[in-house]
Amino acid sequence: MVGVERVIIKYYVQDYLNIEIGRHHTPIGYWNTAYHHGFVLQPTISRPLLFAFDEAGGFLPIHTVGLLLSGSNITELNIGYSFMIGDGIGSTSISENDNAKSYTLRLNTAPITGLDVGASGYLDYISSGVKNLRDQPLTSQVKQQLISGYMVYLRRPYELMGEYLYGANSTDSVGIKHTKASYVHAGYRFENFIPYARYEQVNFEDGDPYFNPNNVKLFLAGLRYEFSSLSVLKLEYRNVKTSSDGTRNEIVFQFAIGF
Template identity: 30%
Template sequence: MTCKRIALSTMLILGALPVVSAQAEEGLPLHGFADVGMAFSSDSAPESFRTRGATVGNFDLYLTPQFSDRTKGLFEILFEPDDGRYILDIERIQVGYTFSDLLTAWLGRFHTPYGYWNTAFHHGAQIQTSILRPRFLDFEDAGGILPAHSVGFWGTGQFRVSSDRVVYDVYITNGARILGDELDPNIQLDDNKNTALGGQVAYSFGNGPLDGFRLGFHGYTQQIDTINAGTGSVDANSITRVYGFSTVYENHGIEALGEYYRFSDRNLAAADPEKALGSWAGFVQLGYDFLPELTAYGRLEKAELDQEDAYFANQASGRSYTRESAGLRFRVGMNTALKFEFLHTNLKATDQAGFNEGRLQYAVNF
């Protein structure tokens, strides 16, 4: 908590101080997202005693200071509800240097650049069409099964191919661990030699019939240790290899998104540590603007996760599921959106029947 207070103080100071000449004239803008809403759920799981009522969502603040022509920062803090109270989370602390359009090198804590959703929307509720993220892409402490945050190096850049564009990301970070049955990105040095290595490349069409279409391929590998929260010992470890693709189409009032992740993991403590355990997760989402201010959307998502794989077995959220959802998004103003969403979720490998949810969200950005 002390570190968080220091970091918050640093951000507030940064917000108050001029950074470069242009910013000195007009100050450093503070941006952010916030959302409020209502929800009901038919989830009958014993721990789900809060099943209906009003909700206050995330309150996210971020700054984009320019320290020089080439050096910039991206600092983001998040106030999020957790078990009836608010906690402060340092989302991003990254400092970057832009060598050219081909390479910006970042160092720090950032949103892991796999697929499209995780870096495009993350806590930006107002800029994503739906209310909820796909469950498997959710944050580590909210049901996600992928390391949504990483600490280390991130290189990114782009170049043109005629009217099209190629964008790439590469990252080398502290490997994550499983602590208290959820992923933890190891923000203060790595706890072992399980350095994570990953990247993606995406091709965006800028003209012709495919204008607005983006196709990307991603992958990463790392060793994930499961830490016993009581003793601190390593209970299990596995090598996880993930690869897949993402597609985006945004044009003519259509928004089509899809992401696929294929896991090929190995339990290092198993009798046969070379045996690859296959799992997968994916979603498709389609939205259409029936009016400039009104978007209707639907999404299908599914995860088939092998429970022999220690990586999933040791995560509270590492169970197979299917979910269908549909909703409406009204653009109330330039920076505000009102959304209604209905979801049906089936969790496999439990005795629990499928459950329904209805949600309303009023989201803003500033």
């Protein structure tokens, strides 16, 4: 069985305007569109909890089918933008469940080599009847708003990344429930060896109508060895605390290659 992750038709108008239609990685934050599914490209074994895929317990709309307008290289500050209108949560890759659309806007600037700073916002109306992340059908429409900001500095020998997201799911009956999620990552290159560490947390508010309120705090420390630009070995120690399962310690390794 084959799962389609991305299929895009792109038309280039100018540096400041590209038009794409298809299934994209939603332009929220930095990590989701910088690394997609590229384990050989991303600095750690797994994605931050903030951007975990659905099957790994993720809570954000990682993929969206729709129209994407984007541009880059605007002014000397190298400003870029992405604006997406999509089918929204509840739709599938081939069918739309309602007339409500999702809207995503990201703005970023890369004023100097290696530095990228940006912010994004997402708005969607999730229809009644759509299953929430606890696998329960919603009894009323949920308005979902997400706001995020990031700062990334990737220039050898430094790897510094930080993202923060605030989410608000609201219905007429429960009001507004807040979610806060963030991560910070730091790494330093010594030739082909890169030791790194990441701390992240996700905090849901009890009674959230859509998210599964399983709060998580995770600390990881790892070592990455790059044999080449397309083959890399990663070894990590992780300390994970969840509100549902308590604390666990893990040691994980990954060998990723690209071709």
